Every structure is written in structure tokens, then in C-alpha cells.
Amino acid sequence: MEITGRLTADAIIGKTKNNKEVVNFSIAVNDRYKTKSGEVNTITEYFRCAFWLGTNVAKILTKGTVVALSGRASAEAWLNKEGKPQASLNFNTNNIKILAWVNKQDNTEQPAGKDTEGINQERPDADDLPF
Numbered sequence: 001m002e003i004t005g006r007l008t009a010d011a012i013i014g015k016t017k018n019n020k021e022v023v024n025f026s027i028a029v030n031d032r033y034k035t036k037s038g039e040v041n042t043i044t045e046y047f048r049c050a051f052w053l054g055t056n057v058a059k060i061l062t063k064g065t066v067v068a069l070s071g072r073a074s075a076e077a078w079l080n081k082e083g084k085p086q087a088s089l090n091f092n093t094n095n096i097k098i099l100a101w102v103n104k105q106d107n108t109e110q111p112a113g114k115d116t117e118g119i120n121q122e123r124p125d126a127d128d129l130p131f
Contacts, residue, residue, distance in 0.1 A: 002068060003029050005069075007026065007066075008027065010025075010062045011058045011061035011062070012025070012058070013058050021055050022050050022052050025051075025061050026047065026049065028044050029045045031045070051093050060101070065101040065102065066101070068096075075090070076088050
């Protein structure tokens with residue numbers, strides 16, 4: 001499954017009970033549609049995301065960055081301390097592509113310029129391949 005959205009906060013590196021590192025971040029995914037009257041409506045869904053393949057990518061996953069993610073979605077439901085139902089959408093991603101990021105100094109959006117696969121590795125040129 002693929003989703004595209006904007007980070008709602010800077011990514012953080014967490015650890016499981018077994019000391020495995022994970023990059024956690026949330027994205028907002030906007031779905032726009034027109035009503036019969038022609039009015040444009042937007043529905044925003046929020047996903048709690050996890051990337052398990054390395055932590056280097058956390059440096060570039062900052063608030064406002066636009067990403068395209070590939071992975072697996074799941075939903076979670078529970079009762080909070082007051083007994084009220086809560087829910088979240090989760091996304092375990094194995095591929096992150098940076099589409100644009102926000103320049104923090106002047107608060108403008110910049111296009112990414114190149115693909116960011118997995119943990120931001122550059123792809124070799126055809127001349128650099130060993131075959």
C-alpha cells in the first residue's frame with residue numbers, strides 16, 4: 001500500500017523492550033473531493049508511522065516534509081483511562097520517498113530533487129555497476 005502526506009512533527013528514534021531501534025513519525029493525508037454542489041471538501045486522516053530499517057532517515061524527517069510511503073497499514077482501537085473509545089491508524093513503512101521539505105530558516109517548501117529510497121541511499125549510475 002502507498003500513502004502520501006506531510007509530517008506533523010519531527011521524527012523521533014525510539015527503542016522497543018528488546019532494544020530494537022525504530023523511527024516514529026506521524027503524517028497527515030488529505031483527501032479532497034467535490035460535492036454535488038461543486039464545493040471542495042477535504043478530509044484529513046492521520047497515520048502513526050514506523051520505519052524499522054535504520055535510523056539515519058530520522059535526520060531528514062522533519063515537520064512539514066512531504067513523503068510518499070510504501071508499507072502496511074493497520075488500525076488499533078482501545079479504551080482510554082476514562083473508558084472512552086480511542087483509535088489510531090498505523091503504517092509500518094519499508095520505503096520512504098521525500099517529495100518536498102520545509103526550509104526551516106525561511107519556512108518555504110523545497111522540492112526534494114532526488115528519490116530517497118529506504119534510508120536515503122543514492123542509486124549508483126549505470127557506469128558504476130559491477131556487471
